[in-house]
Amino acid sequence: MTGSEASPSFRLAYVPGVTPAKWVRIWRERQPDVPLELVQSANAETPDLLRRAEADAGLLRLPCDRDGLSAIPLYTETTVVVVPKDHLVAAVEEVSLADLADEVLFHPLDDVFDWEQPPGRPAIERPATTADAIELVAAGVGLLVVPQSLARLHHRKDLTYRPVVDAPQSRVALSWPEERTTDLVEDFIGIVRGRTVNSSRGRRPEPAAGRRDGAQSGGKGQDKPRGGRGGSATGGSRGAKGSGRSSGGAKGTGGGRRGTAGRPGGGGRGKPRGRG
Numbered sequence: 001m002t003g004s005e006a007s008p009s010f011r012l013a014y015v016p017g018v019t020p021a022k023w024v025r026i027w028r029e030r031q032p033d034v035p036l037e038l039v040q041s042a043n044a045e046t047p048d049l050l051r052r053a054e055a056d057a058g059l060l061r062l063p064c065d066r067d068g069l070s071a072i073p074l075y076t077e078t079t080v081v082v083v084p085k086d087h088l089v090a091a092v093e094e095v096s097l098a099d100l101a102d103e104v105l106f107h108p109l110d111d112v113f114d115w116e117q118p119p120g121r122p123a124i125e126r127p128a129t130t131a132d133a134i135e136l137v138a139a140g141v142g143l144l145v146v147p148q149s150l151a152r153l154h155h156r157k158d159l160t161y162r163p164v165v166d167a168p169q170s171r172v173a174l175s176w177p178e179e180r181t182t183d184l185v186e187d188f189i190g191i192v193r194g195r196t197v198n199s200s201r202g203r204r205p206e207p208a209a210g211r212r213d214g215a216q217s218g219g220k221g222q223d224k225p226r227g228g229r230g231g232s233a234t235g236g237s238r239g240a241k242g243s244g245r246s247s248g249g250a251k252g253t254g255g256g257r258r259g260t261a262g263r264p265g266g267g268g269r270g271k272p273r274g275r276g
Contacts, residue, residue, distance in 0.1 A: 009035040010184045013050065013058035015043040016130070017149035018172055020059055026191050034184065043112055050177055057176040057185055061112045061147070064175075071175040074192060077147040079113075079169050080161040081105075082137050082154075089143070094163040104142030106133040112147060113168045119145070130154065 010027070014020050020038070027036050039055050046060045051068055062073065081100060083089045089099070097119045105120030108127040123142055127133040133144045134154040147170045151161040174192050176185050 009037050010057075010188065011037045011039055011055040012188070013039040013041050013046050013055035013060070015041065015046055015058075015060050017147060017153045018059045018061075019149075023188070023191050027188065030191070030197060031184075031187065042110055044110060047175070050175060053177070053180070056180070056182065057174060057188055060173060060175055062171040062173050063114050066175070068178055069175045070178050070181070071173045072189065072192070073171045073173045076169050076171050077149055079145060079164050079167040080148045080151050081164050081167075082134065082144045082146060082151050082159055082161045084137065084140055085158055085160050087143075089162055090160050092162065094165050096166050097164060100143065100145075100164070106136060106142050106144045108133045108144075112150075112170050113145070115168065119167075134159070 010031070012020060012024075024036055024038070027034075039049070039058075041049050041055075041058070043061050043064065046055075046058045047065045047067075047069060049055055050058050059074075061077075062071065081089060081095060089095055100120050103120045104123050105118065106123050106127055107115070107118050108130050110129050120143070123136075127136060130144070130146060130150055131154060134156070136142060137144050138156055138158055145164060145167055148161070148163075174189065
């Protein structure tokens with residue numbers, strides 16, 4: 001792992017619809033001396049941006065080209081269909097792809113879904129971007145299936161959306177170049193995974209000297225019982241009394257042989273003799 005000294009700041013790429021605000025706030029609390037720079041990029045361009053070292057890590061959607069990249073899935077997004085507010089779909093709580101089979105569905109060039117067979121009827125022309133497709137939906141030309149975060153990003157008063165229960169789903173992940181897993185990248189991984197500052201995976205371990213001193217003092221404390229075993233008259237007599245009491249009333253049964261009952265392993269000797 002390379003040191004964080006090589007990077008005076010931390011550059012985080014993120015794709016449209018993903019909101020890193022919470023993690024950025026935690027970063028600034030824990031790393032006040034390391035500025036975090038946000039770099040917005042299209043989902044298809046983010047993997048190449050990371051490989052070119054134009055960002056240290058990125059929040060993107062899977063699936064994507066992960067050659068040379070590590071990725072940690074963070075959460076799965078709900079898939080929705082964006083429709084005009086006066087459309088029939090707006091009257092129900094959710095729909096299936098079969099319900100949209102007769103609708104014109106836009107598949108923009110920046111579509112985040114890897115469709116095996118795009119649903120619905122194809123449009124005459126594919127919009128260049130999701131934003132362009134939203135404009136066409138507002139014009140009443142067709143509908144659009146997107147992750148819910150993108151529907152919220154492009155919210156309009158004349159549009160609404162409903163969940164599509166059997167549509168593909170996109171996963172948001174944190175990704176970074178495998179060969180550049182720096183200390184700062186590890187710190188951000190800890191933040192998105194919810195680790196605390198004092199987590200065992202953190203980079204602020206206890207000083208080694210303190211651990212050694214604690215181990216030595218602990219060792220001395222353990223030597224005392226071993227050294228005092230039979231070496232102290234007071235301790236021996238206390239042990240004898242304690243053993244006599246715990247052997248089932250040895251005072252009365254064993255003829256009052258406290259010394260015999262108190263010897264280690266002397267339970268057999270303290271057994272009362274039979275009376276002829």
